[in-house]
Amino acid sequence: MAYSEKLLEHFKHPKNVGTLNKDDKNVGTGLVGAPECGDVMRLQIQVDDDGKIQDAKFKTFGCGSAIASSSLATEWLKGKSIDEALTIDNMAIVEELALPPVKIHCSVLAEDAIKGAIKDYQVKNGLEVTVTESAH
Amino acid sequence: MKQRLIYLDNNSTTPCDPRVVDAMVPFFYENHGNAASRNHPFGWKAEEAVDYAREQVANLINVDSKEIIFTSGATESDNLAIKGVFEMYKRKGNHIITLTTEHKAVLDTCKKIEKSGGEVTYLDVDREGRVNLKELEAAIKDTTILVSIMWANNETGTIQDMKAIGDICAKHGVLLMSDATQAVGKIPVDPKAVGIHLMAFTGHKMYGPKGVGALFVNRKNPRVKVTAQMDGGGHERGMRSGTLNVPGIVGFGKAAEICANEMQQDADRLSKLRDKLETTLMGAMEEVYINGSKEHRMPHVTNLSFKHVEGEGLMMTFNQNLAVSSGSACTSASLEPSYVLMALGLGDELAHSSIRFSLGRFTTEEEIDFTIEAMQKGVNHMRELSPIWEMYKEGIDIDSIEWSAH
Numbered sequence: 001m002a003y004s005e006k007l008l009e010h011f012k013h014p015k016n017v018g019t020l021n022k023d024d025k026n027v028g029t030g031l032v033g034a035p036e037c038g039d040v041m042r043l044q045i046q047v048d049d050d051g052k053i054q055d056a057k058f059k060t061f062g063c064g065s066a067i068a069s070s071s072l073a074t075e076w077l078k079g080k081s082i083d084e085a086l087t088i089d090n091m092a093i094v095e096e097l098a099l100p101p102v103k104i105h106c107s108v109l110a111e112d113a114i115k116g117a118i119k120d121y122q123v124k125n126g127l128e129v130t131v132t133e134s135a136h
Numbered sequence: 137m138k139q140r141l142i143y144l145d146n147n148s149t150t151p152c153d154p155r156v157v158d159a160m161v162p163f164f165y166e167n168h169g170n171a172a173s174r175n176h177p178f179g180w181k182a183e184e185a186v187d188y189a190r191e192q193v194a195n196l197i198n199v200d201s202k203e204i205i206f207t208s209g210a211t212e213s214d215n216l217a218i219k220g221v222f223e224m225y226k227r228k229g230n231h232i233i234t235l236t237t238e239h240k241a242v243l244d245t246c247k248k249i250e251k252s253g254g255e256v257t258y259l260d261v262d263r264e265g266r267v268n269l270k271e272l273e274a275a276i277k278d279t280t281i282l283v284s285i286m287w288a289n290n291e292t293g294t295i296q297d298m299k300a301i302g303d304i305c306a307k308h309g310v311l312l313m314s315d316a317t318q319a320v321g322k323i324p325v326d327p328k329a330v331g332i333h334l335m336a337f338t339g340h341k342m343y344g345p346k347g348v349g350a351l352f353v354n355r356k357n358p359r360v361k362v363t364a365q366m367d368g369g370g371h372e373r374g375m376r377s378g379t380l381n382v383p384g385i386v387g388f389g390k391a392a393e394i395c396a397n398e399m400q401q402d403a404d405r406l407s408k409l410r411d412k413l414e415t416t417l418m419g420a421m422e423e424v425y426i427n428g429s430k431e432h433r434m435p436h437v438t439n440l441s442f443k444h445v446e447g448e449g450l451m452m453t454f455n456q457n458l459a460v461s462s463g464s465a466c467t468s469a470s471l472e473p474s475y476v477l478m479a480l481g482l483g484d485e486l487a488h489s490s491i492r493f494s495l496g497r498f499t500t501e502e503e504i505d506f507t508i509e510a511m512q513k514g515v516n517h518m519r520e521l522s523p524i525w526e527m528y529k530e531g532i533d534i535d536s537i538e539w540s541a542h
Contacts, residue, residue, distance in 0.1 A: 003452075011452060017521055034539030035524055036484030038446050038464055038473065042523040059523035061444060063464075064452035067521060112540075 003064065004098035010068035015075050018057040020044040025124060030116025033109055039066050043113035045077055045085070047121055053077050053085060058113070065103035069093050069110040077114065082121075086130065088114055142503045145459045146341075146496030147290050147318060147437060152387070153343040153497070159390035160345065163383035171380045172371060182382045189389025196392040197335070198326045199352055205372045206385055209349035210317040211241040213336030216351055216376065217313045218245045220362025221282045221334065222254055225311070229279030233257045235267055236479045238286055241336075242315055246284075255279070264429035265294035265480050269304060276308045287316035287325060287335075291463060291476040291492055292428025293437030295319070302331025311360060317341055321395035322434060323403060327352055333360045339384065343497055344391030348384035351376075398497075406495045407435035409504045413493060414438045416508050421515055423528075427463075427477055427490055436495040439463070439477075441486040442511075444525035445518040450491065453514035458507055463490035485524075485534075 003011075022029045026047050033039035039062040046055040056074035060067045072093055077085055093099070093107035119131040143151070163185060171186045173179025187201070194201040207213045222232065234246055236258045246256045257275045261267055267285060276283070283305050288295045298314065305312040313334040319325050320335075321342030327335045338349035353375065354360045361375075368377030418424045423443035442450065447462030463474030464487070472478075473487035482490075493507070519525040524534055 011449075014521060019526065031523070031537075032540050035488070035534060036539075038448075038484075038488040040522075040524055040539070059521055059526060061449075061522040061524050062446045063448040066446075067449060 007065065007068045007097040007099070010071040010097070011064040014058075014067055014071040016055075016057050016071065016078075017059060019059065020046050020055065020057050026121070028117040028119070028121025028124065030113040030118075030120060032112045032116055033062070035061065038062060039106070039109055041066060041070050041109050041113045043070060043073060043110070043117050045117045045121060047082070051081055053080050053082070062106065062109075063103070065097070065099055065106040066109060068097050069099070069106045070113065072096060073110040073114055082118055082130070085114060085118060140457050140503075140506060142458045142499075142506060144493045144495055144499065144503075144507060145461050146499075147293075147492065147494035148461060149340045149346065150343045150496050151498060152340075152345055153391060153394055155394060156344055156387045156390045160383045160387040163386050167382075169382070171382055172369065182380075185386050186380055186382060189385045189392075192389035192393045192396075193350055196325075196396045197320060197337075197352060199328060200355060202373075203352050203355050205351045205353055205375050206380060206388075207349045207351055207376055208347055208381070209340070210239075210315065210336045210338035211349075213338070213349050213351035214239070214241040214315055215245050216362055216365050217334040217336055217353075218242065218249065218282065218284060219365055220375070221311060221313065221360075222249050222252075223363035224361050225281040229281045231255045231257070231277060231279040232282045232284060233259060233272065233275050233280060234284040235259050235261055235286070237261050237265055237289055237291075237476045238284065239290060239315055239317070242284055242286070261479055263481055264432065265289055265292050265476070266296055266429060266432065267301070269297070269300050272301065273304050273308075276304070276310055280308070280310050282311045282313055284313045284315070287314050287319035288323070288434050289428065289476060290318050291474060292439045292480070293318070293434035293494075294428040295323070295432045295434060297432070298330040298332065306331045311358075318434060321392065321399065322436065323399070328354070333358070334362070339388035339391055342391050342395050345384050345387040348381050348388045350388070402497050403435040406497075406499065409499060409501060410436055410438050410493070410495055412501075413495075413504050413508060414440065417511055420508075420512055425486065427480060427482060427486075436499075437492070439490055439492045441482070441489040442491065442515045442518075443486065443489055444522045444528055445489050445515055446522075447488055447490055450489075450514050450518050453517055454510040458510050461492045461494075463492070464488040 020027045043058045048054045056077040058070040060070045090107035090111040115131045167181045169178030169182035171182040190201040311333045320337040333354040335352040340346040425441045427439040447464035463477045477487040
């Protein structure tokens with residue numbers, strides 16, 4: 001199975017690897033997957049006072065596609081508003097990275113991680129939760 | 137720098153030894169005859185070559201050449217042995233005993249047999265991957281006709297106590313079949329000495345060509361028979377019809393001869409390299425575990441789990457330079473990791489973190505040194521990225537987290 005150049009680049013030189021303080025009020029954390037499934041994704045966003053995603057970080061236990069999907073997701077999140085972030089669809093990740101069919105679940109996991117992080121941020125700040133549960 | 141490409145996946149298939157290829161070449165064109173053509177020199181030459189190869193293969197496992205049935209490979213041999221015995225010995229009984237850690241060629245054959253009126257007991261193994269002999273003996277009943285236990289496991293290299301298993305089967309008058317695909321040619325294998333009646337193995341795991349294998353069928357005390365699974369010209373004493381793959385068989389024979397001569401030196405050299413790989417990696421990194429038996433193990437195999445790192449992702453850090461395999465299965469079709477490793481009682485996470493290194497005749501020390509370096513780089517890279525490694529480092533109990541299983 002040959003992977004796309006973009007995927008390999010995100011895998012070899014992942015963007016935004018790291019950890020934000022999950023106790024900060026302006027940080028939202030999404031932790032999805034499970035070790036026994038071979039995928040755990042932790043994606044965090046830091047939101048500024050204007051509601052813009054200032055920073056995003058991730059750490060992922062998983063295959064190359066899972067790591068590339070989360071790296072790409074953090075890149076896309078930065079600079080977006082919460083509403084804009086919620087429009088990120090897993091199929092866009094599939095297309096951008098040319099994920100093979102057996103790896104589509106990695107993109108689903110990334111979308112769920114984004115939603116998880118946003119929900120965590122909204123709950124923490126007493127905001128209305130605008131995240132709809134993923135249909136996957 | 138020249139791009140290296142290192143092959144440590146010899147349990148999946150071995151390269152063909154150049155001496156084997158040389159032996160095969162004349163049988164494609166010059167001596168292209170059908171070994172069953174009895175009336176002209178082309179056929180005679182082919183038959184002679186097959187007879188010679190049959191001797192070479194029989195010598196390797198210390199049996200009579202008449203007891204070797206050539207097949208297309210170990211999968212066919214497993215099918216022929218198990219289905220063939222089930223059909224031939226129907227009147228005696230319908231019960232078969234095997235292990236949960238067998239190869240799919242055995243397990244799926246047994247499943248098929250269950251659908252056609254057979255009863256199969258799948259025994260668990262211990263932490264090292266070995267069968268509990270008391271449980272095996274207890275599982276034998278009046279209707280048991282066959283025990284099928286692999287000699288050495290493909291994923292972990294764990295070797296079963298075949299002599300003890302053979303003694304139990306002899307005591308109860310039950311036939312013993314062994315899938316010895318991973319053992320033949322690598323360690324001494326003598327089926328008669330341990331009481332095996334049928335044994336499957338193949339050329340391409342012992343530096344021979346793909347597409348040719350064998351089934352040993354015991355001829356005396358007891359004389360074992362199997363019902364043919366393919367109908368046709370009645371080749372191979374009626375047990376396996378089909379024109380013989382003469383060049384393949386010639387290559388298989390040559391490979392067997394080379395193994396008989398060089399097995400010991402290969403094993404000695406490879407176990408040293410394997411131990412170097414294993415001890416260096418375990419010394420240099422935390423949370424590295426050996427899967428399977430350390431004591432009863434093939435000399436060229438090690439299966440290691442690098443905790444908190446997913447195997448398939450890890451392989452991607454070096455798979456342009458290094459070929460190994462993983463018990464992880466991060467695909468949408470099956471999120472299940474290796475059933476063999478799970479049967480050893482490894483948690484899912486360790487099974488997902490496993491890498492199998494299988495060395496071979498052409499592995500060099502320089503390649504092992506490169507592998508050690510590549511593994512360390514890869515594991516460190518993946519651990520930097522791993523949220524569960526971070527949690528482990530912070531002392532968080534990973535089992536206490538409620539994971540959202542996907």
